[in-house]
Amino acid sequence: MKPLNRQTAGITVQRPVKVLQYGEGNFLRGFVDWMIDVLNEKTDFNGAVDVVQPRDRHRTTIKALKQQDGLFHVLLNGIKGGKPTQEKRLISCIASALNPYDDYAAYLKRGENPDLQFIFSNTTEAGIAYDENDKSARTISTSFPGKLTALLYHRFQHFKGAPDKGLTVIPTELIEKNGEALKHIVLQYASTWNLPEDFSSWVNDSIIFCNTLVDRIVPGYPQETIKEVQEELGYEDQLVVTAEPYHLLVIEAPASVKKALPTEEAGLQVKFVSDLTPYRTSKVRILNGAHTTLVPVAYLHGLRTVREAVEDEHTGKFIREAISEEIIPTLDLPKEELEQFANDVIERFQNPFIRHELIAIALNAVSKYKVRVLPSVLEYHKRTGKLPERLLHSLAALILFYKGEWAGKNILLNDAPEVLSFFRETWLQHDAPEVVEAVLSNTNLWDTDLTKIEGLTALVTEQVKHLQQSEHTVTSN
The missing domain is CATH 3.40.50.720 (NAD(P)-binding Rossmann-like Domain)
Known part of the structure; x- marks a missing residue:
């Protein structure tokens, strides 16, 4: 040669x-x-x-x-x-x-x-x-x-x-x-x-x-x-x-x-x-935000890679609707441009030549949710007066993910010691509704008290309970 x-x-x-x-x-x-x-x-x-x-x-x-x-x-x-x-x-x-x-x-x-x-x-x-x-x-x-x-x-x-x-x-x-x-x-x-x-x-x-x-x-x-x-x-x-x-x-x-x-x-x-701020915001919320939104939902659903998650009938539909109905409406670039970027993102997630492990993307998932997803939650609520159910379903899945155990198997969490300690102790001492309350009100995690948003605590608690009921049906890959 x-x-x-x-x-x-x-x-x-x-x-x-x-x-x-x-x-x-x-x-x-x-x-x-x-x-x-x-x-x-x-x-x-x-x-x-x-x-x-x-x-x-x-x-x-x-x-x-x-x-x-x-x-x-x-x-x-x-x-x-x-x-x-x-x-x-x-x-x-x-x-x-x-x-x-x-x-x-x-x-x-x-x-x-x-x-x-x-x-x-x-x-x-x-x-x-x-x-x-x-x-x-x-x-x-x-x-x-x-x-x-x-x-x-x-x-x-x-x-x-x-x-x-x-x-x-x-x-x-x-x-x-x-x-x-x-x-x-x-x-x-x-x-x-x-x-x-x-x-x-x-x-x-x-x-x-x-x-x-x-x-x-x-x-x-x-x-x-x-x-x-x-x-x-x-x-x-x-x-x-x-x-x-x-x-x-x-x-x-x-x-x-x-x-x-x-x-x-x-x-x-x-x-x-002349100003790349809206492009940076769009990238963080659509590309990075979709990654972070998808991870806990797909993992608890028994999936292990991004491609599997996007091509799965349930989680694929979930992330597409989260982007189109709850993230894009919070952004200020032309809708056609945002939709094209979103289509590109989904196509990239399906790349068969790159294996994206969900557990790898889950590194520091709480802080990632705060930076990448929470701004969409707050902006959606501000603009519509409603709560983005899919993005908050992801938050509910994230709270369960940080329990460190699902469907009888341990989850290899990777985050700051103080974050892991908080979730471990909270789950040991409380049932789901109290855990949700403690997590949402923890300003060290979110820089704000999310329980102050009307209806948010009740919605996330309901989603956590729903996920817990489905836990026994999940078969991990």
Whole structure:
């Protein structure tokens, strides 16, 4: 079998480097690099990517990228139009891969590139943080924002503060207002490092920091089937990335960024918006909220995976109606757009290539319900004056789930010790109605006393009793 490199793959095209990417992991390669590759194929974007390793740890990916001349395959496995689909793409947009801890001067020199337009990053949620141990632009910083500040300062010096040499920074870390947070820390470093005020002004005036929302499941390297995959590809690709077909990138940015990234021409699911708040809310309530709503109901019904739950006659109908009748009415985007997103979500839940264990999603399920589902409950009540019976049925199932035992078998709960202790002691000391009262009134769990909402306690208690009556009919898989 052939090794994968530009010679064996017959790749001769060289493009100007327009993107500097902090992060070499599966998500960026299966999401951002995949998008850049599609842009190169379908538009006149014509841009390559330089990859930078953001953390000082032993990493084999940078080494493998160098060995494979930046090439790797992305395999898209999932459901499209209700049918299973598999697509493969050889990604050829990466020009170089660099570990800045090996050559800091070479890293800073990346800032001298006149063709550079964009910076993408994914350094985990903890990556956008200030580190007081980062002391100067002259030495390599531990933090990603520190490294970015040093590179921007080097670029500022090299181009003598030219306004047209500014960049667009598009972080994909999963924190709210990620662009604003990153900009704040860059300016904090500029201040504590005593960099010239002109540099801070250049950052404010010439660097665009975009808030973003990203959505794609990227399982990554197919360890269990890699031999079969490589045989099918015909290459010894050590960097294969598997991902679902669905993708969404929402960018809060001015029109100039949309013009520079012609994603619409390429048919990519990228939205440029002035405010991504409603999109974040929709994602949390529909995608994440549906996951959290479904888990306890499906688990107590004897199911163990998301796909089984969605395809089950009872729980499948339950989650579809919960989304369409109780979650979507609480959101402010156009109904057609929300319904399309909901259909996409259900299709993604049915992906036969990804096994989502319900018990894994149940990690910290109480706090997830508070963040993902409870806002829909409260907003539905506010807008209609009624109670969302399905979402509260999920809450009733959650209370029973946290009893830690169902149909004669233990449930492997995974939550904060104080949460588990509260439920364990409450169930030991009380019957169902008292447990419901104690749970709903616990402001440490919900940041509010849910018993104050008229009729809610009675409805949840009724649902708990109904579920208890059905417990003996459940046969766990």
